[in-house]
Each structure stands twice: as structure tokens, then as C-alpha cells.
Amino acid sequence: MKRIVIDAKKCDGCKNCTVACMQAHRADEGTVYDLDLTDVANESRNRILVDSDGTYKPIFCRHCEQPECAMSCMSGALQKDPLSGLVLYQEEKCGSCFMCVMNCPYGVLKPDTKTRSKVIKCDFCQDAGGEPSCVKACPREAIYVEEGLG
Amino acid sequence: MKHVIIGASAAGITAAKTIREIDAKAEIVMISTDAWVHSRCMLHKYLSYERDEMGLSFISEDFFDQYNIQWKKETKVTRIDAVGQKVELGDESNVAYDRLLIATGAASVIPPVGEFRTAGNVFGLRNLSDAQQIRSMAEKAQRILIVGSGLVGMDAAYAFLENGKEVTVAEMADRILPLQLDEKAGKAYQRLFEQAGCRFMLGKKATGTVSDASGNISKVILDDNTEIECDLVIVAAGVRPEVSCTEGSGIKADRFIEVDETMQTNYPYVYAAGDVTGISGIWPNAMKQGQVAAQNMCDIPTVYDDRYAMKNTMNFYGLLTLSLGRGVIEENDKVLISEDSKNYRRAILRNGKLDSILLQGTIDYSGIYQYLIKNEIDLEGKQEGIFNLSFKDFYGVKENGEYQFQIENAAFA
Numbered sequence: 001m002k003r004i005v006i007d008a009k010k011c012d013g014c015k016n017c018t019v020a021c022m023q024a025h026r027a028d029e030g031t032v033y034d035l036d037l038t039d040v041a042n043e044s045r046n047r048i049l050v051d052s053d054g055t056y057k058p059i060f061c062r063h064c065e066q067p068e069c070a071m072s073c074m075s076g077a078l079q080k081d082p083l084s085g086l087v088l089y090q091e092e093k094c095g096s097c098f099m100c101v102m103n104c105p106y107g108v109l110k111p112d113t114k115t116r117s118k119v120i121k122c123d124f125c126q127d128a129g130g131e132p133s134c135v136k137a138c139p140r141e142a143i144y145v146e147e148g149l150g
Numbered sequence: 151m152k153h154v155i156i157g158a159s160a161a162g163i164t165a166a167k168t169i170r171e172i173d174a175k176a177e178i179v180m181i182s183t184d185a186w187v188h189s190r191c192m193l194h195k196y197l198s199y200e201r202d203e204m205g206l207s208f209i210s211e212d213f214f215d216q217y218n219i220q221w222k223k224e225t226k227v228t229r230i231d232a233v234g235q236k237v238e239l240g241d242e243s244n245v246a247y248d249r250l251l252i253a254t255g256a257a258s259v260i261p262p263v264g265e266f267r268t269a270g271n272v273f274g275l276r277n278l279s280d281a282q283q284i285r286s287m288a289e290k291a292q293r294i295l296i297v298g299s300g301l302v303g304m305d306a307a308y309a310f311l312e313n314g315k316e317v318t319v320a321e322m323a324d325r326i327l328p329l330q331l332d333e334k335a336g337k338a339y340q341r342l343f344e345q346a347g348c349r350f351m352l353g354k355k356a357t358g359t360v361s362d363a364s365g366n367i368s369k370v371i372l373d374d375n376t377e378i379e380c381d382l383v384i385v386a387a388g389v390r391p392e393v394s395c396t397e398g399s400g401i402k403a404d405r406f407i408e409v410d411e412t413m414q415t416n417y418p419y420v421y422a423a424g425d426v427t428g429i430s431g432i433w434p435n436a437m438k439q440g441q442v443a444a445q446n447m448c449d450i451p452t453v454y455d456d457r458y459a460m461k462n463t464m465n466f467y468g469l470l471t472l473s474l475g476r477g478v479i480e481e482n483d484k485v486l487i488s489e490d491s492k493n494y495r496r497a498i499l500r501n502g503k504l505d506s507i508l509l510q511g512t513i514d515y516s517g518i519y520q521y522l523i524k525n526e527i528d529l530e531g532k533q534e535g536i537f538n539l540s541f542k543d544f545y546g547v548k549e550n551g552e553y554q555f556q557i558e559n560a561a562f563a
Contacts (some may be wrong), residue, residue, distance in 0.1 A: 005551040038336040049542040057542035059515075062552045068517075071441075072434035074191040077206030082171070093208075095192045097462045100331070101513055102472055103434055106541045106553045111513035117470050120297075149550045 001085030002124070003149045004060050004132055010142035011048065011056040018044040020137035024128040040113040046124040046134055058143065060134070061108050061122035063087045069121075072103035078121070089121045151175045153447055154237060154245055156227050157253035158182035158393060159190060159447040160433050161424030161440035164207060168444035170217040176448070177243055178219045180318040181237070186278050187213070190255075191433060193281040194305035195289070197313040205279060219518025224432055232417040237395075249297065249419050249447040252396065252407060254442060256389035256425040272383040275306050275417070284384065291381035292316055295370055296535045297356055299326040301464060303386030304339070307465055309348045318369070318378055319343075320351040330473045334494055335510045342360040342467040351376065379461075393424045411453045413443035421447055430459030432437050434478045458524035475506025488537050497536045502528050504536070515540055527557060 023032045023043040036042060047059045063080075067087045070078040077093035078100055080086070094098045101109045112118050125132050135143050153169050157163045158180050166178050188206035193199040194232040204211075207523030214221045222239070229238040236246040258274020266272050273284050288294070294310050297320035298305045310317045319326070325336040327341075342349060351372060359376075360369040370378045402408045402416040406428025413421045423439035425431050429559070438456050444453040462473045475498065479485055484499040497504060504522045518541055522529065534538060546556030 003551045008545070008547070013200070017538060047541060051545070057545045059541055065550075066550055068434075071437050074189045074208060074433040076189070076210070090522050095189065095195065097191060098463055098465060098470060098513060099434060100474075101515075101517060102461055102463050102474075102520060104517035107515035107518040108541075109517060111465075113471060113514075114471060116465065146551065 001063075001065075001146050001150050003142050004122075004124075004135060005087075005146045005149075006058050006060060007142050007144075008055070008075055010140045011058050012140055012142075013050065013056040014139065015048050015144060016047055016137040016139060017046055017058070018048060019135035021045050021122075022132040024125050024133040027125055043113055043120055045120055058112055059108055060108070060143065061087070062106070063122070063124070065147075068103040068105055069100035069109060069119075072099040074099065076120050078119075084124075086124050087121075088123060088126070089119060094118055152246065152248045153178045153181045153251070154247035154249070155251045155253060156182070156237070157251075157255055157424065157426075158184055158187050158221065158223075159207075159253065159255050159424065159445070160436035161255075161426075162251065164185065164437040164440035164515065165253065165423060165444040165447070166219050167217060168441045169448055170219070172297075172445070172448040172450065177216070179222065179247075180214075180219055181222045181225050181227055181239070181245070183224065183226050184278060185388075186283060186491070188278045189433075191275060193278065194309040196278065196281045196308060197275075197285055197309035199285075200312075201545070203278065214382065217447065227395045230395055230401060230420070232399050232401055232420055235419065246248050247419070251443050251447065252401075252415075252420070252426055253421040253424045253436075253443075254392040254395060254426045256431065258389045259390050260385050261356075261387055262506050263319075263356045263367075264370070264442045265361050266356075266359065266367075266383070269359065269361060269362055269365060269367045269383070271381065272385060274389075275302055276389060284382070288313070288315065293380045294318070294382045294384065294403075295320065295378050295380040296384045296386060297322075297370075298386035298388070299350075299352075299464065300329060300386055300388070301327070301462065303384070304343070304464075304466065306384045306386060307343060307348055308346075310349055313345070316349075318349045318380070320354055320392060321377070322353070322355050322374060324353040326350065326352070330464065330477075331471065331510075332477060332496060332508060335471060335473075335508055338469060338494065339466055339471075342469060346467070351378070353357035369387060380523075388433065389425070391428050393426060403445055411455070412446040412451065413439055413454055419447075429457065432459055433460075448503060456524075458520065461520055463526055467512065470513045472507070472509045472516050472519070473521055474508075475504075477506045479509060484533065486533070486536055495537050499529065499533055501532070501538070502530050504529060507536075509537075518544070521555065525555075527555075537548075 075095035180216040276501040354372040358371040393403040396403040421443040423443040424436035442454040498506040546554040
């Protein structure tokens with residue numbers, strides 16, 4: 001099982017991970033230099049939130065062992081892949097009910113802002129090389145992939 | 151070990167999958183009256199021609215092969231022999247079991263109003279077989295009456311409006327979606343449906359019917375004597391657990407099958423999960439009950455403890471709503487409301503804890519609220535900012551990298 005491990009203490013809130021996520025999931029082609037940060041079609045799967053004490057709290061999908069999102073999915077669009085351990089989303093199966101948004105205890109999920117018909121969910125960059133772009137972009141090693149986690 | 155599962159919906163399928171994940175060698179037989187495995191939450195997408203039978207499936211195409219499960223479809227279990235550990239099928243053949251799971255779900259309730267129970271053009275909307283009959287009859291029906299404005303009723307109304315039908319919704323309460331929404335949130339949907347051509351008869355009850363020569367209802371009469379002409383009637387007035395297969399078996403079932411916290415019935419080796427247990431009527435809980443039952447069927451002692459069921463989301467015409475809790479305001483409750491051009495939000499706080507929350511408009515990242523409600527988290531000092539709470543306010547990370555709620559130095563799973 002792979003997971004993006006978070007060391008929140010190291011995060012300095014640069015949001016390179018957020019930009020990298022947007023770049024990896026943009027609909028059009030291009031480099032990060034022409035990525036439109038204001039286009040809601042490019043929204044990020046991760047968030048860096050500032051806490052009241054000024055520290056940063058990275059919110060990333062955990063691909064949980066017992067994924068509450070998949071356990072609420074009535075269309076079968078969200079499934080935990082037994083081999084990789086990733087909780088993957090098949091957009092074309094999705095019934096847009098958003099019970100997954102309701103059921104993720106950590107508030108990681110949201111409906112897409114543009115069409116409100118699909119869920120914005122980490123896919124471990126399956127279509128962008130299979131290595132999470134956020135991890136590659138983190139200059140502080142506050143996020144890193146670890147194998148063999150339960 | 152031979153497992154037999156009656157029913158192939160959320161609880162049954164989840165149980166079968168769980169058993170296979172635990173025990174590669176177990177024999178698994180599923181028996182369902184359904185001809186297709188389908189998501190009951192998407193039947194309206196079939197009515198609107200948005201999806202076909204295959205498109206309603208919530209499992210992969212090769213599910214039964216992949217998990218090595220024998221599936222007897224379109225097959226009814228007529229009797230359970232809980233002592234001899236076998237089930238009898240409609241053709242009088244028997245299937246023996248070591249462990250049995252009853253996950254037969256629920257059936258539509260058709261109230262005894264006029265000819266509702268006997269007419270040829272009155273349907274509940276629960277199974278794909280209902281939707282198939284409705285869709286075929288709707289080809290020649292223009293005026294459609296929907297009795298009940300819960301989620302099933304409104305889903306059906308939406309589908310028929312998409313097809314250009316004349317839709318009337320009759321509802322006993324004075325507002326639509328009365329269990330899920332307050333008046334203001336209900337009105338927002340009512341407006342959207344009305345813009346699409348829907349007519350509402352609120353605060354009115356169907357009391358009688360007029361049938362034509364062919365035994366179809368042509369008019370439904372409401373308690374204020376309004377007559378509604380219709381070609382097709384959908385009754386969305388609730389469901390009852392489908393317990394008929396337990397008759398004469400000694401399995402304790404009155405209105406629903408009684409189970410203990412391991413999902414076991416009063417008989418050893420006989421379990422029940424999903425709507426048939428009467429614990430809750432929603433998909434996520436049915437899946438979890440199926441999982442817990444399966445673990446116990448495989449002799450892994452597990453307790454079903456995620457009982458919170460007053461939760462819903464809805465999505466009509468791009469307007470999203472999350473509704474958690476009963477939404478009933480009691481004395482000394484603190485009610486917080488926040489509104490802007492795109493959002494209506496209402497939280498009910500009781501004794502410093504969140505009791506109910508309604509978010510209409512944006513529901514982004516709202517998953518934390520269910521956790522706060524069902525774990526009765528004390529929100530002292532956080533109440534005024536209730537709509538701005540996020541997981542950062544409870545941020546904790548477990549050793550394996552998963553999150554956990556950190557609440558005043560106490561870590562929760």
C-alpha cells in the first residue's frame with residue numbers, strides 16, 4: 001500500500017503542491033507557466049490550510065484503508081484497488097450524488113465547481129505518470145510517498 | 151465454508167466481496183429476484199433514458215467471475231430452514247448453507263387509497279423491474295402524478311420533466327422533501343422544479359381514485375376534492391423491509407429482521423444486513439452492515455457501530471444540498487444561519503454540540519460535519535465559526551499516515 005505521508009511541521013505553505021496538482025489535472029495542454037490558476041476547471045485535489053497559530057495543515061486524500069468515500073458510493077465509481085491500495089474514481093460511472101463528500105470524515109472531497117457532476121479526488125496522478133505531482137513539487141519534503149503502509 | 155447471500159444490492163454485494171477478500175476458498179452463492187445488479191439510487195437515470203440497465207450497475211462487468219461467486223438471478227427464496235441450514239427456492243430446489251445472509255432490502259409501500267393497489271398504472275419505484283415497467287408505460291403516458299415528495303418522488307419527477315412529461319407532485323406536508331429540508335431549502339428546489347414545469351399540490355393527501363374501463367386510474371382525488379387527471383401514478387410514500395422469506399422460519403422478524411450488534415439474527419449462522427434490518431435505509435450504512443455481517447460470517451468478530459443514518463445529499467438542477475440530523479429545533483437550541491447569493495446554511499447546536507446541519511449551495515469539504523455530529527464532539531469556542539470549520543481544526547495524523555481527529559489532546563480514530 002502506498003500513501004503520501006505528510007510531515008505537517010515541515011510545510012511552509014508555499015503551495016507548490018497545489019499548483020502541481022492543478023497542472024497535472026488541467027484539461028488543456030501546456031506548461032505550468034501558462035496554467036490558468038483562476039480557471040475552476042483546473043481546481044486542485046489538495047489544499048494547504050493555515051491554522052489559527054500560523055502553522056500549515058496539508059489536506060490530502062489518505063487513500064484510507066477503510067475508505068468511507070468508497071463505502072458510500074452507490075454507483076461503484078469509487079473503489080479501493082486491492083493491489084495498489086489506491087482509492088480510484090471512475091468518472092463515467094459516477095451518479096453525482098455526492099454521498100462521498102458527505103462521508104469523508106476529513107473533508108477532503110468536493111464536487112467539481114464547474115459542472116457539479118463529478119468529485120474532485122486525488123488519483124495519485126495515474127494519468128500523469130503515476131507518481132504524485134505534488135510530492136515531486138514539494139521543496140521541503142513535507143510530503144513523500146511511503147510503501148507498505150496499512 | 152459455504153455462504154449463501156439473499157439479495158444483490160448494497161449490503162449483499164459488499165458482503166460477498168468482503169467474504170472473498172477474507173477467504174479465498176469459501177463457496178459463495180448469491181440469490182436475487184433482480185435480473186440485473188443495479189443501484190436503486192439511480193433508477194431515475196433509467197427513467198430519463200440517461201442510462202440503460204448496464205449503466206445502473208455498481209459493480210464491474212466481470213464481478214461474479216472475478217470474485218468467484220455463483221449468482222442465481224431472478225430467483226426467489228420462498229422459505230428458509232434455519233434448523234436444517236438450507237433455503238428453498240421457487241422451483242422447490244434447495245441450497246444448503248453454513249452461513250446465511252439475508253439482504254433482501256425493502257419494498258415500496260402502496261397505501262390503500264382507492265384503487266392504488268389494484269390498478270394497472272400505479273407503481274412504486276424501488277427495483278429496476280419497477281423502472282422498466284414504468285418507462286415502458288410512460289411512453290404512452292403524458293400526465294404523471296407522483297405521490298410523495300421525498301427523494302424517490304423528486305428523483306422520479308426530475309426524470310419525467312426531463313422527458314417532457316406533465317408532472318404533478320402531491321405531498322401531505324406543507325413543503326417538499328420535508329424530512330431532509332427546512333422550508334427555505336425546500337422552496338429553493340420547488341422553484342427550480344416549477345421552472346421546469348412541475349406542479350405541486352402541497353399539504354394534500356390522496357383520498358380516492360377514479361378508474362377507466364381498462365382498470366387504469368384516470369383521476370386521483372385529493373382531500374380538498376381536487377381531481378388530478380393522470381395516465382400514470384408513481385407512489386413514493388415510503389418502503390417497508392422485505393421480510394417475506396423469513397415467514398415460518400422462526401427467524402425473528404416483525405416489521406424488520408432483528409439483529410444483534412454483529413448483524414446476527416436470533417439463529418446462529420443466520421445474519422441480516424441492509425434495509426431489511428430496519429436499522430437505517432441508506433446506502434452507505436447498508437454497505438457497512440454487509441461488511442460487518444461478512445466479517446462475522448467468516449468468524450472475525452466485528453461490531454456494527456456506525457449507526458448514524460440521518461444523512462442525505464441531493465443534487466437537482468445543479469443545486470446541491472447536504473442535510474445531516476433531524477433538523478428539528480428544540481427549546482434552548484442555538485440556531486445559526488448564514489446566507490449569501492449562492493448559499494443557505496443552517497446549523498442547530500444543542501448543549502454545545504452540533505445536532506443538525508443543512509448546507510445548500512456549496513457543500514465542498516463538508517464531510518467533517520457528520521463526524522462532529524455522530525461523535526458528539528464538543529464545539530465550545532468553535533460554534534460561531536461553525537460553517538468555516540475544516541479538518542485543520544482537528545488535525546491529527548496516525549502512525550500509518552492516515553488522518554485522525556485530534557480533540558483537546560484526545561485522539562479519535
